[in-house]
Amino acid sequence: MGGCVGNVGGGLQTGGVGELKRYRERAAVLPGAVLWARTADGGAYRVLPDGCMDLLWIEGELVVAGPDSRAFVGRSEVGTRFAGIRFAPGTAPGFLGVPAREVLDLKVPLADLWSPGRSRWLADRIGRSADPALALEEIAGGLFDAAPDRLVSQVLRGVRRGVAVPALAGSVGLSERQLYRRCLDAFGYGPKMLDRVLRLNLALDRARRGLPLAEVAARSGYADQAHFTRDVKALTGVPPRTLLA
CATH class of the missing domain: 2.60.120 (Jelly Rolls)
Known part of the structure; x- marks a missing residue:
């Protein structure tokens, strides 16, 4: 999920x-x-x-x-x-x-x-x-017949690839401040928070498939398993093993 x-x-x-x-x-x-x-x-x-x-x-x-x-x-x-x-x-x-x-x-x-x-x-x-x-x-x-916002797609691709905010802003022709404001309107939060949320869900998908948490952390871009655990608890209120039980 x-x-x-x-x-x-x-x-x-x-x-x-x-x-x-x-x-x-x-x-x-x-x-x-x-x-x-x-x-x-x-x-x-x-x-x-x-x-x-x-x-x-x-x-x-x-x-x-x-x-x-x-x-x-x-x-x-x-x-x-x-x-x-x-x-x-x-x-x-x-x-x-x-x-x-x-x-x-x-x-x-x-x-x-x-x-x-x-x-x-x-x-x-x-x-x-x-x-x-x-x-x-x-x-x-x-x-609903709104045309897709190309900026949204570009930002999502960049965030999922791990592109740093300055480079991401430059790639879409915006300043970092402009990018932040556009992300707030589109996603509700800035690109760094968007990265945390998307990475959380990607990591949890991998954990639900039975991968060890250390491997999940490494494959999902966390510094280590402790970093993964801290971020899951900060965003969900419980540690990964409790969430997945």
Whole structure:
């Protein structure tokens, strides 16, 4: 569940196998997006930062989940239904019309960003559907036609390759300060924090495949296993072995 694979706005760690069985996801019609749905079993879940934003339908309400800079633990009542579109990092602001920095670490009713009437009409239409996730996808595909931001793609490629900030800024024709501001609008945080979040998810993906943590750290760009452990605990609240258990 690295990158954008997870739940409720980030990588999801649930309190039991039952909830995982009630979670499903697939690629959405919007480029790079993931369509997901789950029905809560009442257990706790830990949402991990992954650089993504979600448009959520939660029992009749539409909510925008901003990018997370740290994990949080939530709990849902048994039977609560969720449907969501998880946008690829940096793409949601162009679709939703809100800079990522304004919703960092927040869950905001769509009615606060769009007109209340429009938001209510969309939520009611989804709620009347036999499959809220499918209805959400159909509506989103019809509403959103924003052109991809080439800068977002360039920045993501550079960060994933480990390009230093000065060189990255130069490669996209911006000063370091301009790059930082553009990253705040697109991702919710600057390029260094974006690197930490993306690297965290890449490392956790490798750890879930059974690689030893020392090897995970080395292959994911951490100085050593202790560095990996410190960063995981800082971003998720728990050490890697607890998170992966």
